[in-house]
Amino acid sequence: DADVTQTPRNRITKTGKRIMLECSQTKGHDRMYWYRQDPGLGLQLIYYSFDVKDINKGEISDGYSVSRQAQAKFSLSLESAIPNQTALYFCATSSGLAGGEQFFGPGTRLTVL
Amino acid sequence: AQSVTQPDIHITVSEGASLELRCNYSYGATPYLFWYVQSPGQGLQLLLKYFSGDTLVQGIKGFEAEFKRSQSSFNLRKPSVHWSDAAEYFCAVGAGQAGTALIFGKGTTLSVSS
Numbered sequence: 001d002a003d004v005t006q007t008p009r010n011r012i013t014k015t016g017k018r019i020m021l022e023c024s025q026t027k028g029h030d031r032m033y034w035y036r037q038d039p040g041l042g043l044q045l046i047y048y049s050f051d052v053k054d055i056n057k058g059e060i061s062d063g064y065s066v067s068r069q070a071q072a073k074f075s076l077s078l079e080s081a082i083p084n085q086t087a088l089y090f091c092a093t094s095s096g097l098a099g100g101e102q103f104f105g106p107g108t109r110l111t112v113l
Numbered sequence: 114a115q116s117v118t119q120p121d122i123h124i125t126v127s128e129g130a131s132l133e134l135r136c137n138y139s140y141g142a143t144p145y146l147f148w149y150v151q152s153p154g155q156g157l158q159l160l161l162k163y164f165s166g167d168t169l170v171q172g173i174k175g176f177e178a179e180f181k182r183s184q185s186s187f188n189l190r191k192p193s194v195h196w197s198d199a200a201e202y203f204c205a206v207g208a209g210q211a212g213t214a215l216i217f218g219k220g221t222t223l224s225v226s227s
Contacts, residue, residue: 106156
């Protein structure tokens, strides 16, 4: 079974709708992250969480919110989706050790019409 | 502010030829540096990382990278490319607390010709 799972894997929605993307991990890591990937722009950090009570904004947090429901779960919400939020979204986890790698989920492809 | 530059958007290499992908970073302290690979339709997989010690690091799939502080570079190399290496490659620098929030470059797409 995958260590980092994301649901849904694909989602098409309309402008103005509220959308939640979910991420779960079985690696026992404290740290979790949400990135978005746009062609030619690489990955940009949206939010990250170092533990259940710690949430931090990343490079591009406007228009997004997150919830860390438990150590293993980290959800990303778009309160009112807009077309320029069409992108591939990745969740990642890390142990928090210095230099520790991040482990990525398979991604959620979101299309906002 | 931390940043990562990958100067080459797209590179084509013949199968069996050597490969070098460039990465330059901007960071105020000793950086944590990573190379990730993304195959089509897949998530990201770590190839290798540097955060201290030997400046030449070995990774999976026959890749290596060399950290050069004087040039602020962390270039990825492979002596002989296989068709299965065709993918997108991302260099990243670790920022924030203990360097675990990653700042990514925009990526280099590698095509392999036969």
